[in-house]
Amino acid sequence: MTHSEENYLKAIFHLGKMGAESVSTNAIADEMDTKPSSVTDMVKKLSEKGLLHYKKYQGVHLTGTGTRTALSVIRKHRIWEVFLVEKLSFSWDEVHEIAEQLEHIKSEELIDRLDAHLGFPKYDPHGDPIPSREGKLKLSDKRLLTEAAINEKGICVAVKDSSASFLKFLDKNKIALGDHIMILDKEEFDGSLEIQIKQRKMHISNEIASNLYVKIVEG
Amino acid sequence: MTHSEENYLKAIFHLGKMGAESVSTNAIADEMDTKPSSVTDMVKKLSEKGLLHYKKYQGVHLTGTGTRTALSVIRKHRIWEVFLVEKLSFSWDEVHEIAEQLEHIKSEELIDRLDAHLGFPKYDPHGDPIPSREGKLKLSDKRLLTEAAINEKGICVAVKDSSASFLKFLDKNKIALGDHIMILDKEEFDGSLEIQIKQRKMHISNEIASNLYVKIVEG
DNA sequence: CTTATTATTTAGTTTCATCTAAATATTTGT
DNA sequence: ACAAATATTTAGATGAAACTAAATAATAAG
Numbered sequence: 199m200t201h202s203e204e205n206y207l208k209a210i211f212h213l214g215k216m217g218a219e220s221v222s223t224n225a226i227a228d229e230m231d232t233k234p235s236s237v238t239d240m241v242k243k244l245s246e247k248g249l250l251h252y253k254k255y256q257g258v259h260l261t262g263t264g265t266r267t268a269l270s271v272i273r274k275h276r277i278w279e280v281f282l283v284e285k286l287s288f289s290w291d292e293v294h295e296i297a298e299q300l301e302h303i304k305s306e307e308l309i310d311r312l313d314a315h316l317g318f319p320k321y322d323p324h325g326d327p328i329p330s331r332e333g334k335l336k337l338s339d340k341r342l343l344t345e346a347a348i349n350e351k352g353i354c355v356a357v358k359d360s361s362a363s364f365l366k367f368l369d370k371n372k373i374a375l376g377d378h379i380m381i382l383d384k385e386e387f388d389g390s391l392e393i394q395i396k397q398r399k400m401h402i403s404n405e406i407a408s409n410l411y412v413k414i415v416e417g
Numbered sequence: 418m419t420h421s422e423e424n425y426l427k428a429i430f431h432l433g434k435m436g437a438e439s440v441s442t443n444a445i446a447d448e449m450d451t452k453p454s455s456v457t458d459m460v461k462k463l464s465e466k467g468l469l470h471y472k473k474y475q476g477v478h479l480t481g482t483g484t485r486t487a488l489s490v491i492r493k494h495r496i497w498e499v500f501l502v503e504k505l506s507f508s509w510d511e512v513h514e515i516a517e518q519l520e521h522i523k524s525e526e527l528i529d530r531l532d533a534h535l536g537f538p539k540y541d542p543h544g545d546p547i548p549s550r551e552g553k554l555k556l557s558d559k560r561l562l563t564e565a566a567i568n569e570k571g572i573c574v575a576v577k578d579s580s581a582s583f584l585k586f587l588d589k590n591k592i593a594l595g596d597h598i599m600i601l602d603k604e605e606f607d608g609s610l611e612i613q614i615k616q617r618k619m620h621i622s623n624e625i626a627s628n629l630y631v632k633i634v635e636g
Numbered sequence: 637c638t639t640a641t642t643a644t645t646t647a648g649t650t651t652c653a654t655c656t657a658a659a660t661a662t663t664t665g666t
Numbered sequence: 667a668c669a670a671a672t673a674t675t676t677a678g679a680t681g682a683a684a685c686t687a688a689a690t691a692a693t694a695a696g
Contacts, residue, residue: 222673222674223673223674223675224672224673224674234673234674234675235674235675235676235677237674238674238675238676239675254674254675255673255674255675
């Protein structure tokens with residue numbers, strides 16, 4: 199399994215909503231910042247290896263083996279991110295690029311020991327769940343902040359966009375995972391929100407709200 | 418800089434006794450388990466990139482940049498080995514393969530933070546010195562056990578062969594870095610040695626002695 | 637001082653992952 | 667339902683990094 203093959207599986211997994219939907223050539227090309235023709239080539243190869251199903255012009259979806267492989271790479275990525283933040287004090291906006299490299303290190307033993315060393319974390323620094331050794335992925339009832347109703351309260355549990363610029367924005371505005379948020383008002387015109395977060399009120403754009411996941415708390 | 422290029426630089430550095438001697442095509446091919454013709458190709462490329470000097474039929478030697486790059490890779494390799502042993506409890510015979518992969522992760526920040534996290538170690542688990550950030554390599558007065566005279570005392574400071582089989586042999590026979598060793602007798606016929614190690618006597622073959630480094634202690 | 641041996645290089649091929657340009661299939665809009 | 671737009675695939679090329687087989691240079695041996 200090459201780095202490139204692993205990256206394709208990861209991208210297809212993400213695009214396919216955990217393997218349910220079939221994924222188009224162009225979507226993969228976009229996600230991976232490559233050309234559709236390159237995707238066709240790779241997809242043929244992965245298909246021959248039994249990692250995904252492919253019929254011309256009909257998109258692809260991962261096989262069981264393909265899904266397990268993708269989850270194994272995602273597991274590595276997320277565990278390494280935890281390591282970088284917890285043990286090496288990187289901030290959450292600096293770890294993605296490095297984890298993109300570390301996720302390809304081949305050693306199950308290594309990742310298991312690292313996992314133990316970190317105390318078997320369940321989530322990465324961006325709130326994404328870490329797949330188990332067996333390839334089970336915890337699915338939570340998190341919702342985008344844009345989908346919450348006025349007066350609903352939630353706890354910020356994850357980000358959708360993990361780009362450095364978005365994460366830096368959150369840091370600068372003192373919004374962190376675990377924070378309690380209540381929707382005070384929604385602006386019809388631009389979809390922006392008035393929220394109460396940790397005793398202070400603030401106004402956030404729709405763009406921001408649509409990249410923050412919350413878990414609604416009753417009451 | 419590709420993984421392969423880094424591996425070539427590392428191999429040439431090791432073969433060239435820290436850049437002093439010029440290294441032959443065949444020696445590199447042997448070291449890297451590849452064909453001489455492949456070496457010629459790569460050496461031409463590295464030469465064009467200014468990492469080594471190459472004249473047909475006359476071997477190569479690293480430039481300043483080439484040496485610095487090699488040392489940077491070696492630094493990464495050794496720091497990762499310390500991490501694997503100290504933090505993840507790998508044994509010293511398991512870390513080489515994994516470090517061969519980790520040494521190619523591109524991030525100076527990562528290796529500096531890891532270095533700090535480990536308390537700025539000076540030696541890797543096999544007793545090899547870790548180059549500084551600036552590319553300085555501590556050279557010690559260690560000598561092979563085969564070069565020590567009868568009645569000389571030394572401290573075991575490093576191994577020459579880092580293969581799993583040799584290291585496992587040492588573990589099994591309770592020989593570890595830091596142990597005090599005295600040469601009791603040398604057998605003319607096969608070069609084997611009678612040694613005193615930590616209150617017990619044992620007999621070791623020339624093959625073993627020629628892969629153990631000691632630092633002679635006076636008295 | 638030739639010849640034989642060994643070392644090294646050249647030339648041409650392969651595999652991998654990408655690309656561009658062109659061809660073909662599918663989908664959409666009227 | 668047909669043309670236009672979009673998506674996808676094919677064909678052919680490129681750059682790494684390896685290989686094999688053949689040619690050439692350097693070295694060693696008689």
